[in-house]
Amino acid sequence: MLAGIKAVIVDLDGTMVDTLGDFVVALNHTLEDIGLPPVDRLMVERSVGKGSEHLVRTVLDHQLALPEVVAAAGVALSWPREQVGELALERYQHHYLFINGQHSEVYPGVLEGLQRLQATGLPMACLTNKPLAFAQALLEIKGLDGFFSQVFGGDSFERKKPDPLPLLKTCEALGTLPAQTLMVGDSQNDGIAARAAGCPVALVNYGYNHGDPIAEAPHDRLIGSLVELLD
Numbered sequence: 001m002l003a004g005i006k007a008v009i010v011d012l013d014g015t016m017v018d019t020l021g022d023f024v025v026a027l028n029h030t031l032e033d034i035g036l037p038p039v040d041r042l043m044v045e046r047s048v049g050k051g052s053e054h055l056v057r058t059v060l061d062h063q064l065a066l067p068e069v070v071a072a073a074g075v076a077l078s079w080p081r082e083q084v085g086e087l088a089l090e091r092y093q094h095h096y097l098f099i100n101g102q103h104s105e106v107y108p109g110v111l112e113g114l115q116r117l118q119a120t121g122l123p124m125a126c127l128t129n130k131p132l133a134f135a136q137a138l139l140e141i142k143g144l145d146g147f148f149s150q151v152f153g154g155d156s157f158e159r160k161k162p163d164p165l166p167l168l169k170t171c172e173a174l175g176t177l178p179a180q181t182l183m184v185g186d187s188q189n190d191g192i193a194a195r196a197a198g199c200p201v202a203l204v205n206y207g208y209n210h211g212d213p214i215a216e217a218p219h220d221r222l223i224g225s226l227v228e229l230l231d
Helices: 020-033 041-047 052-064 067-072 081-099 110-119 132-141 165-174 188-197 226-230
Strands: 007-010 124-127 150-152 181-185 201-204 221-223
Touching: 007 165, 020 041, 020 052, 020 081, 041 052, 052 081, 110 124, 110 226, 124 165, 132 150, 150 165, 165 181, 165 188, 181 188, 181 226, 188 201, 221 226
Parallel strands: 007 124, 007 181, 124 150, 181 201, 201 221
Antiparallel strands: none
């Protein structure tokens, strides 16, 4: 898999760290703040991957459409939808700041896989749609920050994955051509972005892919662990 590869880009949520618990807790605190019922893990899992704004908006729209919420005509429904969305995002970011990493776990094989990649001498970057400050903090909390020469978040560039721009910019930062830069991710966002950027892509068969089979996402290889990249 690494033949001809001169650098590696690795996604964060769903690829290196199972952060679903963090998302659920932060979102439910947010929903409580604005008088809406809590969301379940399945709903969150299907909504993760396109950045905080998309996650909050998707969950908020889902909860506001629940029959019991519509029937109750609660306080949140009396506000303009844009105002509710702005408040929800502000409260989510507030809660996530304190929750980040507390309800998450590094996936099996990640540490060993990163150690083995590092031993090859290949430069590595972390590229995620998570806000940069949250991504940097999570990597540090989980002891993964030392593996990456570059870290970019969903707010680092004008557009997020699945747009190819973040991958192209990350390749520039690494000093490698896209065709020589392997993208490792867990969802169609990574696969689509990699294909459009011209990067080879390996997808893990766990993580979050909006409820769709990961095998249907664009990929060159499916792996069950980062360790398998060295096989």
